[in-house]
Amino acid sequence: MITRAEDVAFVQRLDHYRRRVDAKLADVLHPDREVPERLLDAMRYSVLGGGKRVRPLLVYASGELIGAAEDALDTVAAAVELIHAYSLVHDDLPAMDDDDLRRGRPTTHRQFDEATAILAGDGLQALAFELLATDTKLAAHPERQVKIVGWLARAAGPAGMVGGQALDMAAEGKRVDERGLERIHRGKTGALIRAAIMMPSELGSLSNEQRANLDVFATDIGLVFQIRDDLLEVEQDTATLGKNAGSDAGNEKSTYPSTLGIEGARRRAADTHDRAVTALRSLGERSNGLVWLSEFILNRSY
Ligand code: IPE
Ligand code: IPE
Ligand code: MG
Ligand code: MG
Numbered sequence: 274m275i276t277r278a279e280d281v282a283f284v285q286r287l288d289h290y291r292r293r294v295d296a297k298l299a300d301v302l303h304p305d306r307e308v309p310e311r312l313l314d315a316m317r318y319s320v321l322g323g324g325k326r327v328r329p330l331l332v333y334a335s336g337e338l339i340g341a342a343e344d345a346l347d348t349v350a351a352a353v354e355l356i357h358a359y360s361l362v363h364d365d366l367p368a369m370d371d372d373d374l375r376r377g378r379p380t381t382h383r384q385f386d387e388a389t390a391i392l393a394g395d396g397l398q399a400l401a402f403e404l405l406a407t408d409t410k411l412a413a414h415p416e417r418q419v420k421i422v423g424w425l426a427r428a429a430g431p432a433g434m435v436g437g438q439a440l441d442m443a444a445e446g447k448r449v450d451e452r453g454l455e456r457i458h459r460g461k462t463g464a465l466i467r468a469a470i471m472m473p474s475e476l477g478s479l480s481n482e483q484r485a486n487l488d489v490f491a492t493d494i495g496l497v498f499q500i501r502d503d504l505l506e507v508e509q510d511t512a513t514l515g516k517n518a519g520s521d522a523g524n525e526k527s528t529y530p531s532t533l534g535i536e537g538a539r540r541r542a543a544d545t546h547d548r549a550v551t552a553l554r555s556l557g558e559r560s561n562g563l564v565w566l567s568e569f570i571l572n573r574s575y
Pocket of ligand 4: 364365370372
């Protein structure tokens, strides 16, 4: 069990990690890059000044498992957040979920225009891979660097986030069974969260068994994240979420609450979370940060 004193310590540690990744993101999106001004403005708008930074926090917490140096993780943390931010910009486009509000502000295509939002997303995606490919610390171990790039590319790609998004769009207005819904959620949201947790493991030496257990945790906690996201859309208000609370219903999305009911969805999230945390046990005390974050993911109110 996590005591209150430990809670305070974790919150401070997470604040510290959040500041690190925010500094890194501000640095890579610095205005003096050779990028057209409006495009860079849209990229900065989409990434800076909002967001819970859950994926970067998972990167740092996962790095604790292998005692990785924080400065070796900054690039990995920033890269996964750039991919996430790009996915949100495209997810909100009129051709997709057609949302006007994100992180408490107008969505990128609303603040700028559709073409700029599309290009900003494209730019953020490429920038994420440029970061990983040009990081001097990662380059000290090229085999590890390539594996990390592979994790992020697979997670972002057609068998991961983009694949999940395609299935999510195809399922609008249809009834999807539970297996189909799980596949959508593991793809559109779970894949990137899994990669955030697994990428740091390439920087250290976990046993095969520990790595397999970490992967069970990583895969399941990504599903929990999206079940909770579905629940928040029906339980929470737009002001708290910083995005439109009625969006899923308006788009006739298949969600866990619409498929299992609110109680069923809550139970599924809790059971999946239990399974995930049980898998972490073999990793001992160093996994406390991940356990703490997993509880936030299960219980979050925004
Ligand atoms: C929202 O993700 C979209 C999903 C993949 C569910 P987050 O809830 O992590 O969004 P931000 O980054 O905090 O805005
Ligand atoms: C977001 O899924 C998944 C990605 C952006 C890849 P949703 O469409 O369910 O998330 P919100 O509610 O817009 O954040
Ligand atoms: Mg969507
Ligand atoms: Mg959406």
